[in-house]
Amino acid sequence: MALDPSMPILVVDDYQTMVRIIRNLLKQLGFENVDDASDGSSAIAKMRDKKYGLVISDWNMEPMTGFELLRQVRNEEEIAATPFIMVTAESKTENVIAAKKAGVNNYIVKPFNAQTLKSKIESVCAA
Numbered sequence: 001m002a003l004d005p006s007m008p009i010l011v012v013d014d015y016q017t018m019v020r021i022i023r024n025l026l027k028q029l030g031f032e033n034v035d036d037a038s039d040g041s042s043a044i045a046k047m048r049d050k051k052y053g054l055v056i057s058d059w060n061m062e063p064m065t066g067f068e069l070l071r072q073v074r075n076e077e078e079i080a081a082t083p084f085i086m087v088t089a090e091s092k093t094e095n096v097i098a099a100k101k102a103g104v105n106n107y108i109v110k111p112f113n114a115q116t117l118k119s120k121i122e123s124v125c126a127a
Contacts, residue, residue: 008050043069054084089110091107
């Protein structure tokens with residue numbers, strides 16, 4: 001199934017450079033409808049206002065981590081079904097297991113390229 005380039009995507013990272021990198025990769029893949037949030041609280045607020053087709057969140061953020069954001073999203077009925085990809089610099093097995101248990105749809109380890117991102121998006125969004 002082809003990806004929908006108009007699908008709204010929310011990128012959550014407290015590091016603006018990473019937000020720009022992911023935004024540029026998404027643009028390369030044809031996605032134009034990209035919002036960003038610099039922390040979990042503002043991400044939740046945006047998700048309550050707008051229905052996103054995908055959330056791409058960093059794991060290591062302050063004050064709310066990507067993992068805590070994921071748990072909160074999965075606990076809110078209105079946004080619980082939103083596909084969620086976690087981005088992390090470390091591929092610790094316990095983190096992957098914890099994220100899977102919390103309901104993450106997929107996982108990307110930095111650094112990654114547009115092709116990796118595309119295949120992860122396809123795996124979670126192409127039903």
